[in-house]
Amino acid sequence: MSGPAGSALTDCAFLVNADPDRVLPLLAHATTPDERLASAVYRTSLRLVRAADPAGRRQLLACNAVRWGAGELGERFAAVAVPGAPAPEWRVDWATGPGIDQRLLLEFNGHPSGVHALGIADVGGRPLAVTADRDGLVRLWELVSGDLVGDPMAGHTGGVLAVACGELGGRPVAVTGGQDGTVRVWDLDGGVEVGAPFTGHGDAVRAVAIAELGGRPVAVSGGWREARVWDLSTRAEIHPPLTGPENWVFALACTEVGGRPVAVAAGADGSRWRWDLSTGACVGRPFDDDINGAAALAVTRLRGRPIAVTNGSYIDHPVHLWDLETGERLLSPLTGHGSGVQAAACADVDGRPVAVTGDGDGVVRVWDLDSGTQLGEPLDAGHGVIATAVADLGGHPVAVTCDHLGRIQVWSLVRTGPAGNPLPGAGGVQSAAHAEIDGRPVVVTAGGDGAVRAWDLATGTPARPPVTGHRGGVPAVATARLGGRSVAVTSGYDRTLRVLDLEKGTDRPLSNPPATAGAVASAEVDGRPVAVTGDWDGDVRLWDLTTGAAIGPALAGGRVPAVAAAETDGGPVAVTGGDDGLVRVWDLKSGDAIGDPVTAHTAGISTVTCLQVDGRVVVLSADRTGDVRARDLASREPVDPALCETATGERVEPPLTGHAGTVSAVACGHLDDGDSVAVTADADGVVCLWDLSSRTRIGRLPTKAGSKVTALAVAEIGGESVAVGCGSTGELWTWSLLTLEELHSARTSLAAQVHAIATMRVDDRPVAVTADVVGTVRTWDLADQTLLTTHLGATTGVACGAVDGRPVVAGYGCDDALRVWDPVTGDLLLGPIAGHTGQISSVACTETGGRPVAVVGGTAGAVRWVRPTLGEVRFWDLATGAQAGPRLLFPDRVSTVLAAPDGRLVVHFGPDIAVLSRRPAR
Numbered sequence: 032m033s034g035p036a037g038s039a040l041t042d043c044a045f046l047v048n049a050d051p052d053r054v055l056p057l058l059a060h061a062t063t064p065d066e067r068l069a070s071a072v073y074r075t076s077l078r079l080v081r082a083a084d085p086a087g088r089r090q091l092l093a094c095n096a097v098r099w100g101a102g103e104l105g106e107r108f109a110a111v112a113v114p115g116a117p118a119p120e121w122r123v124d125w126a127t128g129p130g131i132d133q134r135l136l137l138e139f140n141g142h143p144s145g146v147h148a149l150g151i152a153d154v155g156g157r158p159l160a161v162t163a164d165r166d167g168l169v170r171l172w173e174l175v176s177g178d179l180v181g182d183p184m185a186g187h188t189g190g191v192l193a194v195a196c197g198e199l200g201g202r203p204v205a206v207t208g209g210q211d212g213t214v215r216v217w218d219l220d221g222g223v224e225v226g227a228p229f230t231g232h233g234d235a236v237r238a239v240a241i242a243e244l245g246g247r248p249v250a251v252s253g254g255w256r257e258a259r260v261w262d263l264s265t266r267a268e269i270h271p272p273l274t275g276p277e278n279w280v281f282a283l284a285c286t287e288v289g290g291r292p293v294a295v296a297a298g299a300d301g302s303r304w305r306w307d308l309s310t311g312a313c314v315g316r317p318f319d320d321d322i323n324g325a326a327a328l329a330v331t332r333l334r335g336r337p338i339a340v341t342n343g344s345y346i347d348h349p350v351h352l353w354d355l356e357t358g359e360r361l362l363s364p365l366t367g368h369g370s371g372v373q374a375a376a377c378a379d380v381d382g383r384p385v386a387v388t389g390d391g392d393g394v395v396r397v398w399d400l401d402s403g404t405q406l407g408e409p410l411d412a413g414h415g416v417i418a419t420a421v422a423d424l425g426g427h428p429v430a431v432t433c434d435h436l437g438r439i440q441v442w443s444l445v446r447t448g449p450a451g452n453p454l455p456g457a458g459g460v461q462s463a464a465h466a467e468i469d470g471r472p473v474v475v476t477a478g479g480d481g482a483v484r485a486w487d488l489a490t491g492t493p494a495r496p497p498v499t500g501h502r503g504g505v506p507a508v509a510t511a512r513l514g515g516r517s518v519a520v521t522s523g524y525d526r527t528l529r530v531l532d533l534e535k536g537t538d539r540p541l542s543n544p545p546a547t548a549g550a551v552a553s554a555e556v557d558g559r560p561v562a563v564t565g566d567w568d569g570d571v572r573l574w575d576l577t578t579g580a581a582i583g584p585a586l587a588g589g590r591v592p593a594v595a596a597a598e599t600d601g602g603p604v605a606v607t608g609g610d611d612g613l614v615r616v617w618d619l620k621s622g623d624a625i626g627d628p629v630t631a632h633t634a635g636i637s638t639v640t641c642l643q644v645d646g647r648v649v650v651l652s653a654d655r656t657g658d659v660r661a662r663d664l665a666s667r668e669p670v671d672p673a674l675c676e677t678a679t680g681e682r683v684e685p686p687l688t689g690h691a692g693t694v695s696a697v698a699c700g701h702l703d704d705g706d707s708v709a710v711t712a713d714a715d716g717v718v719c720l721w722d723l724s725s726r727t728r729i730g731r732l733p734t735k736a737g738s739k740v741t742a743l744a745v746a747e748i749g750g751e752s753v754a755v756g757c758g759s760t761g762e763l764w765t766w767s768l769l770t771l772e773e774l775h776s777a778r779t780s781l782a783a784q785v786h787a788i789a790t791m792r793v794d795d796r797p798v799a800v801t802a803d804v805v806g807t808v809r810t811w812d813l814a815d816q817t818l819l820t821t822h823l824g825a826t827t828g829v830a831c832g833a834v835d836g837r838p839v840v841a842g843y844g845c846d847d848a849l850r851v852w853d854p855v856t857g858d859l860l861l862g863p864i865a866g867h868t869g870q871i872s873s874v875a876c877t878e879t880g881g882r883p884v885a886v887v888g889g890t891a892g893a894v895r896w897v898r899p900t901l902g903e904v905r906f907w908d909l910a911t912g913a914q915a916g917p918r919l920l921f922p923d924r925v926s927t928v929l930a931a932p933d934g935r936l937v938v939h940f941g942p943d944i945a946v947l948s949r950r951p952a953r
Contacts, residue, residue, distance in 0.1 A: 040066040043104075046073055047089045047111040051081045055176065059427070068104060071133040072096050078139045078177050079922055082901060086116040087891075087920045091901075093119075094945060095922060098126045119950065120879075120916045121936070126945035134410060136429060137441040139177035142166070146433030149418035152196040152203045154180075154219050158422045160431055160439060161205045161219065165190030169207055169217060174424055174431065174441055181222040186215050189235075193283075197241035199225065199248050199263050206250045206263075208236025214252045216263060229261050231268060242285035242292050244269070244308050251294045251308070253280025258296055260308060270311030275304045282328035286337045288314065288355050295339050295355065297328040303341065305355060318358040330355070331377035331384050333400050340386045340400075342372035348503060348524065350375070350388050352400065362403045366525060367396055367481060369504030378421035380406075380428045380444050387430045387444075389416025395432055397444060410442050466510040466517045468494055468533050475519045475533065477505030483521055483531055483538075500529050500538045507551040513560050513576050520562045520576065522551050528564065530576055541579040551594065556582075556603050556619045563594050563605045563619070573619060583622050595639045597648050597664065601625075606664070608636030608652050616664065629667050700745030702752055702768055710754045710768075712740035718756065720768060732766045733773060734758070746790040746797050748774065748813055755799050755813060757788055763801070765813055775816045791831045793838050793854055800829055800840050800854060810840070810854040819857065832876030834883050834909050841885040841909065843871040849887055849907055861912040868892050869903060876909065877930035879916070879949060883909040886936065888925035891918075900924050902940040921945070 039045050039054075040061050046054060046069065054073060061070035073080070076095045080088040089111050096105035102125075109119055142164040150161040152171075159180060160172040167190060168183035189210030196205050196219075203219040213228035214236055229252070238253035241263075248263045257272040258280055276298035284295050285308070292308040305314040327342040327350075336354060338361060343349035348371055349364030370391040377386050377400075384400040395410035414434040421444070422429050428444040466473055466485070473485045473494045481504060482497035501523035508521045510533075519531040521538075528551075531538040541562070551564050561582065562574040573582040595606045596619070603619040612632035616625040632652065639652045648664040662669055702708055708729070709721045716739045718732040732754065734740060739759040745768075746753055752768040765774045788801050790813070797813040810819040829842040831854075839860060840852045847870055848863035869890030876885055884906045891903035902921030907914060923941025931937060936947045 040069045040073075043069075043092075043107045044111045047092065047108060048085045048113060051077065059425075067133050068101055071135065072099060072101060072104065075099075075135055075138050076922070077137060079901060081176070083920060085113045086917065087901070089113055090119065090920045091922060094123050094126060094920075097123045097945070098922075098943060117917055121919060121947045122950050124935070124946045124948050126943060132410065134443045135440060136424075136443055137174070137177050139172075139439055140437050142170070142437035145417065145435035145437050146439060147417060148191055148194040148207070149420050149431060149433050150194040150196040150205055151420045151422040151431065152205060152219050154203045158424060159219070160420070160422075161194050161196055162433060162439065163191030163194050163207055164437070165210075167191060167209070169194070169205065171219060171222075172439065174422060174429070177439070184217050184222055184224065186217075186224050186228070187211055187213065192235060192237050193239040193252075195239045195241045195250070195283075197248055204263075206239050206241055206252075208239045208252050208254075210235045212236060212254070214239065214250060214259075214261065216250070226266055229259075229266070229268075231259055231272075232257075238280050238283040238296070240283040240285045240294065242294065242308060244292055249308065251283050251285060253283050253296055255279055258283065258294060258306065260294070260311070269308075273304075273306045273311055273313075275306075275313055275317060276300060276302055281326055284328050284330040284339070286330040286332075286355065288337050293337075293355065295328065295330055297326070297341060303328075303339065303353065305358075315358050318353055318360075326371070326373045327375035327388065329375040329377045329386060331386070331400070333361070333384050338400070340375050340377060340388070342375070342388075348372060348390065350386065350396075350398065352403075365396075365398050365403060365405070366502035367405055367409070368392075368394060369481065369524070370394075374416050374419040374432075376419040376421045376430065378428055378430075378444070385444070387419050387421060389419050389432055391415045393434065395419070395430065395442070397430070412438075412440055414438065466519065466533055468517060473533070475508055475510055477501075477508040477521055481505060481523065481525075483508065483519060485533055495533065495536050498531055498536055498538050500531070500540070501525055501527060507564075509551040509562065511560050511562070511576060518576070520551050520574075522564060528562070528574065530579070539579070541574050541576075555598075561619070563596055573622075595650070597650075599648055599664065604664075606639050606650050608639040610635040612636060614639065614650060614652055614662070626667065629662065700752060700754075700768070703750070708752075708768060710743050710745065710756075712743055712756065716740070718743075718754075718766075720754070720771065730771045732756075732764075732771055734764070735762065738762055740764070742788040742801070744788045744790045744799065746799065746813055748797050753813070755788060755790060757801055763799075763811065763816060765816065791838050791854065798838075798854055800831065810857065819854070830874045830876045830885070832883055832885065832909055839876075839883075839909055841874055841876055843874055843887065847871045847889070849874070849885060851885070851909055851912070861909070864907055864912055866905060866907075866914060867903070872924070872926050873928045875928050875930040877934070877936075879906060879934075882915060884915045885909055886928050886930060888928040888938065890924050891920060902938075904928060904936075904938060919947075 058070045061067045093105045093108040148163040167187040171180040187209035193208040216225040232254040234255045260269040278299035282297040296304045302317045339353045348368040352361040368390045374389040386398045389395045393412040397406045418433045430442045481501040485494040503524035517533040528541040560576040605617040613628040720729040740756040742757045756764040848865045850862035871889040873888040891901040902925035904919040921940040927939040929937040
């Protein structure tokens, strides 16, 4: 066991009850696995627990531990006694979550519109993150706690696109570039702008850097086809604009080359330029790559020589190293990213030069630049990384990442390994196929991390360790039988095809294709197993899986993102779907096209598959707009896709089609004979009734011309199933689901558009409860459409419950207060109950401990961007209006609460859900 600090980290009572400022300094002392796990859960919850009292910390830590796969630790947190607080009544059975990595030191949200620029500054001996986004504000953050330092700094009249940090007159400053075309300087100690902005760029400033020129601090700014150099002390522009790029300057960095200060620029046209800051002259020829644009740039020194680290091709997403003295590329490309690299930073870790790169999938990789190898497993930032930086946190090297959602994360560059036991990740699945291993059904997935995985379909657990033969993402996989064994054929962005033995876990390459294959299928030709590939150069190729050799010349057919294979009476064929929306069929023996291409889609095809249906081969294709088409392979004629069945007998269910406009309301119910039906309404005013068993439209329900149905429900009147609808112009309809006719003429008694409707029975009468956009709640007798009660007030959500056998309606409104009404008399029974401190977004009715309660979800306090928004669930006794037990806190805003029939609660908060059950009474 480690020392006293480490021991405290395994004491859940201490972590729950102690002030977070006492806990924070101890987190770095975790050494044992249990200490590191508890430290990781606490650290990644820090912004939340600092905003909560001990009882709230108990709930938040327990919830996050379960989210991140540490269920036993979550139970220990939940069991902690909090002085003055009751024991928790609910436990988190399970929850979704991203998993946890002990290298993640801190995570917080700071910007409403995503972080677009990041720098690191030393202010009073404290490392601070300087961030900016499209709201035009510049913010400072403590990297230890995630606290906002001072007020946001305002000055730019548009978004801020670039930040660089340095010193001016011994004081820490930040230089920013904005969409307003200005370059501004900020005193970070005082939080004020220094002097007037620099002007001269005719358009947005997308990159800035700071350097020294003859002992004077200078700023370099990049815009449209130029860079400019500014003396920060005299406020003068030093040179005429530095020119060369034919497009935007996206990134800038400064270093010394041969003892002279040099600015390095990366352009949107893929070029990289070097300028001597003393003379303003271009240094050497520009060096470039086969890319569409350079988004990432950092500089460092490797073996005493200045180098640049940049992103590479958008096809296989490498990272390149360049010698800044010669302009030549160093080493082999660093590969592994599955999407475009958007950010780069450099640092020294334990005396080794390293680069930190982040891509559009949210994957962050750390590279040893001396050996050209990746250090440890990738960091999972979760969303597209826009900016990275490195800092020293108390002698501890860290990386800081920012994403387009406004999230800021701090990562240790020396810790390794995950914490907890979350469900294993799939590496960002890009393709999948099914197979068998030792008689067990498995699904084979390939992802952005280049790994191919096999998962047991019954348990969801890995059937084999991942195989990592590819040096980049894998966009296509197919399975086949080779020599009696199951194999997977994979195509990678590294322009290789590989054959993986699923039983042995080994793989080997096929002959390298000239372009990346975006689609793979398997077939048999004259008894030989073959792979069929469609590549991005527009060629379809055949490969012998036994020898690895290509079979015959390529078949031309336009860029092919989708391939399938099938066996017909005439022999094996390949079916390809192209970017041009055409489906083509190929004879795999002769290599000839069979018939003319079929114009199946108006958009590029994303997938094709072949199915056996009643002895026919049917081709299902889908395009990028979501349109799905089915055609008979022999006749090329359209068929009903609802007839298609897979080899397992499962139906391929197409969407119900019949609405031309956007579907705006849906309700489900039963006909008098028990058949399941759905009622749907669209933005064009069309209301349809569907048989859910046969997936056919039964008919249309009549509405008034110009009216749109905005809410639907199903009820029963006099033993007959009916649909109830409310319209955008105040109508209330009831339709017979048997005759499809109106039971009553549409009644126009609603003053405003209804957005919610619920039905119940009151004294054996069918009753509807409606809530409109101005907050009025009405109850209606559906038998004769008479208005029973009206409640005026801003009500935006309702739920139906019962107290002592009598029906009640619970609702909330814009005043974030709960009210309870009698739907028979319209009397207000309870409320307004104003115990919520934040916004209410959902209500449900259930029973807890034998008491009828309303379960209300929303936020704990006002929604704020620069402080954490906690989610809250409260319970209110429907009979007395008293709070029924302690509130529950969640790591993000609660948007929905559902009461399950078995008494459990389903809570949707942020991007995740949690399922809770009541603890047994003690």
